[in-house]
Amino acid sequence: MEKVIILDFGSQTTQLIGRRLRELNTYCEIVPYNKFPADDASVIGVILSGSPFSVNDAEAFKPDLSAIRGRYPILGICYGAQYLAYSSGGKVEKGDSREYGRAMLTPILADPLLTNVQPDSQVWMSHGDTITGVPDKFQIIAQTQDVPCAAYRIIGEPTWGVQFHPEVFHTTVGTTILDNFLQLCGAKKDWTPANFIELTIHELREKLGDDKVILALSGGVDSSVSAVLLNKAIGKNLTCIFVDNGLLRKNEFEKVLEDYAHLGLNVLGIDAKEYFYRELAGVKEPERKRKIIGKGFIDIFDREAAKLHDIRWLAQGTIYPDIIESLSITGMTIKSHHNVGGLPEKMHLKLVEPLRLLFKDEVRRVGRELGMKEHLIKRHPFPGPGLGVRILGDVTPEKVRILQDADDIFISGLREWGLYDDVWQAGVILLPVQSVGVMGDERTYENAVALRAVTSADAMTADWAHLPYDFLAKISNEIINKVRGVNRVVYDVSSKPPSTIEWE
Ligand code: XMP
Numbered sequence: 001m002e003k004v005i006i007l008d009f010g011s012q013t014t015q016l017i018g019r020r021l022r023e024l025n026t027y028c029e030i031v032p033y034n035k036f037p038a039d040d041a042s043v044i045g046v047i048l049s050g051s052p053f054s055v056n057d058a059e060a061f062k063p064d065l066s067a068i069r070g071r072y073p074i075l076g077i078c079y080g081a082q083y084l085a086y087s088s089g090g091k092v093e094k095g096d097s098r099e100y101g102r103a104m105l106t107p108i109l110a111d112p113l114l115t116n117v118q119p120d121s122q123v124w125m126s127h128g129d130t131i132t133g134v135p136d137k138f139q140i141i142a143q144t145q146d147v148p149c150a151a152y153r154i155i156g157e158p159t160w161g162v163q164f165h166p167e168v169f170h171t172t173v174g175t176t177i178l179d180n181f182l183q184l185c186g187a188k189k190d191w192t193p194a195n196f197i198e199l200t201i202h203e204l205r206e207k208l209g210d211d212k213v214i215l216a217l218s219g220g221v222d223s224s225v226s227a228v229l230l231n232k233a234i235g236k237n238l239t240c241i242f243v244d245n246g247l248l249r250k251n252e253f254e255k256v257l258e259d260y261a262h263l264g265l266n267v268l269g270i271d272a273k274e275y276f277y278r279e280l281a282g283v284k285e286p287e288r289k290r291k292i293i294g295k296g297f298i299d300i301f302d303r304e305a306a307k308l309h310d311i312r313w314l315a316q317g318t319i320y321p322d323i324i325e326s327l328s329i330t331g332m333t334i335k336s337h338h339n340v341g342g343l344p345e346k347m348h349l350k351l352v353e354p355l356r357l358l359f360k361d362e363v364r365r366v367g368r369e370l371g372m373k374e375h376l377i378k379r380h381p382f383p384g385p386g387l388g389v390r391i392l393g394d395v396t397p398e399k400v401r402i403l404q405d406a407d408d409i410f411i412s413g414l415r416e417w418g419l420y421d422d423v424w425q426a427g428v429i430l431l432p433v434q435s436v437g438v439m440g441d442e443r444t445y446e447n448a449v450a451l452r453a454v455t456s457a458d459a460m461t462a463d464w465a466h467l468p469y470d471f472l473a474k475i476s477n478e479i480i481n482k483v484r485g486v487n488r489v490v491y492d493v494s495s496k497p498p499s500t501i502e503w504e
Contacts, residue, residue: 001199002188004028004045005036008324009061009079011050015321015458017077017167019359020178021047025189027357030324034063045073045185048080050165054094054129055079055086062087073158073185075113078127081152081161088154091133095146100125102170103144111141111153113160113180121173123150123164130163158184193362193369197229200354204233208313213352214305215315216297216343217242217267218384219256222317222355224376225367227265229354230315232370238315239308240265243300245293246273246397247386249411250404259376272300273397280388280395286504289395293385298343305347314349318356319363321458360458380425381459389504393432398485403430405483406449413475414453423465426453428479429492429503437480437487446487449479454501462496 004021008014008030021028028047031037036046046068053060060079065087068074076084082092106119123144131149134140142151144164151162160181166174182189213230217223217240230238240260244253253269260267279292305311343349355363367377383389387407391399407428414420429450437444451472456462476489492499 001027002042002044005043006030006047007033009033009049009051013167014049020167024179025191026182026187027191033061048076050078055082055092070157075181076161081163084161085131088135090135092129093132094128095130105142105144105150107142109141115180116176117173124168124170125164193365201233208234211312212237212310213313213315214311215240222319225363226317226354228263228370231265240267241304242267243270243272245276247388250408270304277397282394284394289388290385293388313352315352318353320357320359389502391430399430402485406479409478410475417471423453424456435488444487447485448488449486450490450492452492462501464493
């Protein structure tokens, strides 16, 4: 399968480059800046990403590009473009008038990279440096008001550079430029959900033969799509297990089992509520709660799997962002939540991960192509430890009941008001706070809950969702009137960073 390689120099938008190319039906892989896969005959082009560094920084990444220059079409983006110039003898300096954010791009030479790019097209800049000394053979093809060398090509080799970020949403001609680059790579653009499904089913059959496979379902989109793909490939040899840990949303266990039955999956639903409540009794510390829930899950899963015979493989819904070897330059490592981490080792099973090459939006496209219902595909992310990390302090069945009831009102409300799909994730947090209220003639002294709803693209950063006041008023009223034990509702207006999405 043909692919474009994205060399990662540590920019926050590197993954976005990957997603944009995939949206253009072209397969690509992100690798660290110094790990170009030299022996891979399927590479058709290379993109050099941006970076938090300046090429003039001592610690900046400066790989030898001689093995790829001239051999593949190359597009340098931001730092990538500056590094190509710098390593060819050019000069890169801090701009006098640093151009950040929006700028208007105007082509000054006809070039295939800029086909269909009109004068004054909006682009997005995010670097303090600019190319001031343009090396020989570099020909400027576009400029902005403050940046004379906003895009260039190198004469005699298929290499281009752009100072702005074509991958970000605010660059309105970004997709056009990336698409032009793919043309220059001769891309066939046949990476489609339908092709992925056909290829994966074929590969799964080859790999698994008549072996039996077990899969842990969480109700989320990744494990569900993995299950449906495997079901198509190996049918009855797949057994899925869905554990009720007592920390799911209200009626979630029943609803999800019903959905899976519709999909023709062979699912064992295990009610382990009492076990988890017992293990969690009196435990307040968040990380300990997480560990107990994670270990409990592994123990239950292992116990149930042992009742089945001849299982050889464990299937997991790992997706591409989980496996990209990310450059943790800024010290901001991605918080990874491998809830079933430890299972493969414990069970001596081989791992099969049918979605390991896909981004989240691709998983959704594949799910749709497989005929899965929208409400399963668009379901908000939900943490593995579930309501366990949304009850601050110790967990009791009564607190779970209160939280489930409040959460159900909030989530159903979002759906009814048509707001659910505008929000990345939402939920209610039960606070370890009692406050005074008055209901009828009575003073009350009951719990406070916080509503949390965020917008995000990948959970790495998030903003609080600006939900309508009318909606918040209605939900707050309904929760206080209907949920016994709650007399106060607050709305969380913190963004991530510096806060996180969950409270624990
Ligand atoms: P934070 O709270 O770190 O959350 O901003 C980012 C995303 O991860 C989810 N999350 C978890 N998911 N196990 C999971 O499977 C966990 O322990 C866990 N903690 C947080 C959170 O819901 C959000 O989508």
